[in-house]
Amino acid sequence: MFRILPKHRVLYLSPLLAVLFALLGSAPLTVSGAVRDGSIRAETWTETAEERAESAGRAETYYGSYKLQTFDSVRHHTSFEFNAVAARWDATLLENSDVLLFLRTSRDNRGWSPWSTVEPENDAASNTGTNFGNLLIKRGAYMQYRVQLTAPARGKLPDVSSISFTFIDSREGPETRGAASGVAYAAEIGPRVISRTQWGAEEQLRFDGNGRETWGRQYTRPTKAIIHETVTLNHDPNPAATVRAIYYYHAVTRGWGDIGYNFLVDEQGRIYEGRAGGENVVGGHARCFNWGTIGIAALGEYNSARPSLAMIRAIEDILVWKFRANKINPYGHGVLGSYASRDIPNIAAHVDLDGMCGNSHQDPGKNLYSQFPSIRRNVARRLAGVTGTAGPVVDRPAPSAPARGGVKEPSYTVRTGGLGLSLRSKPGMNGQIIAVLGDGIVVQEITSPIDGWVKSVYQGKTGYLWHEYLLERRAAVPPPARRAPGRLRPGASAVIRGTPGALNLRQGPGMESPVVAKMWEGLGVTITGPAQSGWYPVVYTDGSGKELTGWTWGKYLKPGASRGRQAAGTAMLAGTLGIPAWNWRRRRRDQMT
Ligand SMILES: [Zn+2]
Incomplete structure (x- = not known):
């Protein structure tokens, strides 16, 4: 589905993947049948036309000038119990249309998990084509998906021509629960890191059929760190299994050949070695910003949950270790080069790159992002304690102000x-x-x-x-809402501008919060309270005059009143619907066969 603001899920690399395909002449995307790679099991289910035809059916509901169609799939039974699942689908979107995808799992086909939203991993700008969903850490032996299609009432609904799911069982393997955390910081050596061998990385997954590394190693001298979150499970009972599932998903399902992050950190403060290759290997975690940076991922989701102190300390341990070795100032900032020419802090978040080179992931969540000032302070203090200075400076001059009115794509x-x-x-x-x-x-x-x-x-x-x-x-992309507009104060009017179609109104401030409505380009809202980390509480009036309240991301809110009539657009309630029987249009079925 094509969220206006897809939250970061794992990492951004699909263009690289496309180039890899071109280079290798093969597309290692689909694993057919059950595959056992060492201890990791995986299988991919591609829904057949027959399965689509026999499944529960659709509901079509009209909301003012928009319609919403819901489709529930058959309950698919996997050949083994899985602990992670990822979706892939091909969609064709038309103007003002959207595809929302959800899935739920069951171990016995009786008790079912709640529906989980599947967030698209693709570039926010390209709504059409092949999409991958974020890796969901969910157990089961059954899975059912739900698709919701939205479009203007007289418009065509988007097409989902093909959909498949990869189920991963990565539970077999070393457990790291008893392992020491990284906190035992040693000035010269660095923190303890759980090596790939220790967390059970199956190195053969990095190689293609000819024994070549799918993703060749490159080395760089880092001048910055970029911090992410994986948006997997909080209070994860088996973080090593999650690391292995992410590894499989990145290396095989996505075809990248390895994990994109240089390091991963769990809630107990354990540090996991990421990308293979050792010291200063180039990762793949932030488009255009991989060279010259260290990619660190916090396991879990931190818009609603709070990061543990142990996790923050472990992130600081990595930073102290690497910043000291590479003489990087934790308070510094600058550009990476002419290519990645945004002035960003040396300790940066993925969200700081928003709008640059197609980076659109809003991670890490606000409860981790808000810790950055104290992380910089702690790292500086510890570096001073080690080296006797506040850390040498590897800054570069700030770039000149971005050009106005540029083009849409980089x-x-x-x-x-x-x-x-x-x-x-x-x-x-x-x-x-x-x-x-x-x-x-x-x-x-x-x-x-x-x-x-x-x-x-x-x-x-x-x-x-x-x-x-x-x-x-520089692309004509508005600055991230974190630094945004002083004029969006409580009581102010704002217009939705610059979205590819619609902006989500959510129940609460955060991407994890359910969508209550779609708010359409050009329509107005009223700000009802103070912003929280870029999220604004608003009132939106739909086409029927009904007032809807919720939270929305501030990036697309521009101060000022809507010039159009409010009735020109309509809110779409994306709630649960009754689902009468139906069959998908024949044309769609034909496309799949
Ligand atoms: Zn990220």
């Missing part, structure tokens, strides 16, 4: 100092030169860089450009 100006820049057929110096671009030419990025090469199109030719000669033209 695009780049060639800056070579007068020379030509080669567009190559492959990422690498041995790629054939298919065009030479002059200074000042503007190109559009197709995917994030692989090993520093950016896939682009020039005069109809697709090829790769070396990133160092590309200056990013």
